[in-house]
Amino acid sequence: MIKVSNIVKTYNKGSVQAVNDISFEVKRGELFGLIGPDGAGKSSIFRILTTLLLADSGTATVNGFDVVNQFQSIRNCIGYMPGRFSLYQDLTIEENLEFFATVFDTTIEENYDLIRDIYVQIEPFKDRRAGKLSGGMKQKLALCCALIHKPEVLFLDEPTTGVDVVSRREFWEMLKKLKQQGLTIVVSTPYMDEASLCDRIALMQGGHILSIDTPQNIIASYQKTLYAVAAPNMYKVLTAMRSYEQTESCFAFGDCLHLTLKGDSTIDDVSKYITALNFTDVQIQEIVPDIEDCFIKLLKEN
């Protein structure tokens, strides 16, 4: 469905390398995630694939169409939700939706099925201007507008950034339903916990792809044994573990520390070290890493 080959994009006369020789493919019907912090190159890739930005070099196709020569065909078959809210603030919910339907030569009624589940949640406020909506409602309206011409591919650039946990979960539920209707979805996010909700992901940093695979395979390729350390005074234990010579890496992770050890050191060695420092009530156990652990490890290796 999407094929990206050796795309390079620089800004400021080449001084800023936003996308650095990136290649990947997205299959039809797949929910594909670009995961990475600000500055990873996610938005540049979105803008190149949605034909809003020209790459310096490399090629890309969407639904078989070239992003440079056949941009018109691409624009007809994709929906794009940019990172910044970009609907008309002084039009109402209904007017915005109608506008986007008209631009694509269709009507709200014709494709209502696709947006119904989302639209019913904002329909009670359809006469309210978009500029007066809450973040969660803006997000739903933007998604409706991106869907109203029944696109085959949906590009969502950081749809959940700055959104609270409840709205984030709702949003991913909506994506799951859209995927079931056969849509190909490319979504970007800085939240590592959302990665596991994608079919495949590309972990990105500084214009590079660090790893690309299913979340399960990325986790399976984590070579080290990972331990979780829990203690009453986490910060003191963290400081102590960082100065332990057998520590390879140790960082805070929610309510515990995540720890990897050098060579063939074991939990017993750690326990001895910790006990010698008079820490009590410290619990250490082996755990399965998650995507954030993998990302941190990849960042350190690069």
Next chain:
Amino acid sequence: MEAVIKTEHLTKKFGTFVACSDLTFEVQKGEIFGFLGANGAGKTTAMRMLCGLSLPSSGQATIAGFDVYKQTEQIKKNIGYMSQKFSLYEDLTVAENIRFYAGIYGLSIRDIKDKTAELLDKLGMQAEAKKLVGQLPLGWKQKLAFSVSLAHSPKIVFLDEPTGGVDPVTRRQFWDLIYYAADAGVTVFVTTHYMDEAEYCNRVSIMVDGVIEALDSPKNLKQQYEAKTMEDVFYKLARKAKRAEI
């Protein structure tokens, strides 16, 4: 224990809309206090009152011992503030930003010089002193912004989503700075959408529809709500919100 933030029945209304209702809580010296809530729960309004930027409709509050009605200027001198959205001037250099902020807070030229050297040293950014802030990676900017917000040695620092969009390694380095500051006695009042960061706080409050629904240590909250993580605690409380969509 010394309470540096103290509120009683603090309320803010906009016309008939009650943005914050009856907030009563204390934050102790050197505490890392997580201030959580769904979008629209009233966090920003509450923070503006605590920073002396917005007068309450009713109730009482003192910040670093100063009254939020009558002593807003003293409050501003005794607090630091940083947010993801507004932090530093992109077209000033690192050193110029430090000089600017420290100067605004009335530090002497000699103190500014010492402070600049100290900050650059602590952040390992000596080589970047003459670089424009706009050219720094986001993570560095955020760490610098945090350090600058502490340049005038405030008693309390307010951090409004300080780590948004930052990579996981830098996010943790940022929290090292928070721990370091708290250890030195600075009170840290922080909002975040990353629920793992809620776990790093000494105590956490969760606002729902203008009211503080829960306030305790992450450990106690998880026990009370029979949840495995703070994300689950938050979800259980915040999904009851009715006005999130207004």
